Amino acid sequence: GSTNPERSAIKQIGSGRFGVTTEYLVNADVLQIKMAQGAKPGEGGYLPGHKVDATVAKTRHSTPGVDLISPPPHHDIYSIEDLEQLIYDLKNVNPEADVSVKLASEFGVGTVAAGVAKARADHITISGFDGGTGAAPLTSVKHAGSPWEIGLAETQQTLVRNGLRSRIALQVDGGLKTGRDVVIGALLGADEFGFATAPLIAVGCVMTRKCHLNTCPVGVATQDPVLRKRFKGTPEHVVNYFFFVAEEVREILASLGARRLDDIIGSSDLLDRDGMIEHWKARGLDFSKIFRKVEALKEATYWTERQNHPIDDILDRRLIEKAKLALETKVPVAFEAA
Template sequence: GKSEHITISGHDGGTGASSWTGIKNAGLPWELGISETHQTLVMSDLRSRVVLQADGQIRTGKDVVIAAMLGADEMGFSTAPLIAMGCTMMRKCHLNTCPVGVATQDPELRKKFAGKPEYVVNYLFLIAEDVRSILAKMGFRRLQDLIGKTDRLKFAPDPENHKAKLLDFSKILKNALDMRPGINIKGGSIPQLFELEKRLDYKVYAQAKDVIEGLKKNVEIEMNITNEDRTFGSTLSYYISKKTVEAGLPDKSIVLKMQGSGGQSFCAFLAKGVYVELEGDANDYVGK
């Protein structure tokens, strides 16, 4: 695919809805993922087309700077802003029993929520100030100038742990531009070429446009579909919703008779008035 944004979420990220064994024993650090992804994109000359985000227990300015040096353009914050809003990490997010009213629909528990947007704003301002201070000490004016500068990271093993000295971080700390010098590594600076007009949805829309615009009462369309045609029907539904908002069209205004193998999310978010028959099979999330 032609991804514009890739998030590398590390194993130590917080989620109150996961099992304790999963939280403690599954996954890998985001540092490994960010470094490898950044290097791979640089070697493929695709780094300028993709914004790379690091996520997983990023809480301080130091975490932000390290993520940037390993190749991240953005950093995701979840646990720390939640705590700033009053989360006490009871790990009951999925049980509707959050005692401080953060993750619950219970009206009595929600009364206990004391968070304010200003708390998160203040926290992020302090993070930015911490980052600014670290950048000044390193001699950089902007965080963008630090992205991919792995040469500014040094391995400092715990002197009391003799096994730590045996660890080899050379592959993680390898400067990607040494492998392919001179290319643009500013994430998202070159737009992806999606060629959306070639999607099957647009071929359907071309034949159904008169019905959506009210020039015809109904239309029946027969087409083949493959599993490359993901979220089929969503674009057609967009144009219907754009014209009719929530009302949609009368029943069976647009009848689609498809043959083949539908891709993921076949007929997801389908607008009212569209009737679809599929002779064949489809991937997961049909009609969600």
């Protein structure tokens, strides 16, 4: 557990992302590498200069008034090997934290996810083309990526087929709103579910889509002290929303005859598809690949084991152990190591 409950539990790492320091990394429970920016593939993480005040600039090790943006292609991740090295480095900085990799739901994402699992990520997020903040440019909002259902189904099937699924916590996000969304996500293979837009609305966001202008009328996405006074949200609003989501999940699970969410993860055969396939708009479309269930033991279809990270006997740990006296009590130590 952390000594500071007010810190962000999940810290994101993208290339060119400002302020990613050792201190930033050790104060986290999850370190998420962004292979897909924001809610969309392509550009993201953009903060216009006029929103970069003294506090933001100090936090991000930058200069007030200067735009902050993560460059669209991740120039430091050319290959799965580069990603593996980054995961290894992050694990060394903060062995307690899980390393997550965020992927955009696109055709072929399953193959990428298999590589990410082999690179020893603890957690993979498949992010659909819906959801996201109201500040993304229009070019990033429409037709970028694919629905989360398609990317998730492909990822689940690919990981199970390659015997990689059990060591990955698989999360899905992208405009999830209801308990029904959660159950469909679980049936398609997700262990975890990312909610952002809906709880944001629960605390008072009214989707004026002005996040980038610093003029948010309800004081959510702004650094302006006058506007921030208007913020009326409370944690209870979010808690209440999630109680309703959880209640709906319970009801649907009961109707499926299941006691726990774990029992239905990856059970795509439980999805009722007749009504959809018979609809006139679905004529000529083949959905069989989305609903396919790869035959495997139940244990191999959801997250049941930890990734094995080769960080137990590295040189750093031996050096820290031997230098402990110097680090803690400033008593000089001398030793040789190879």
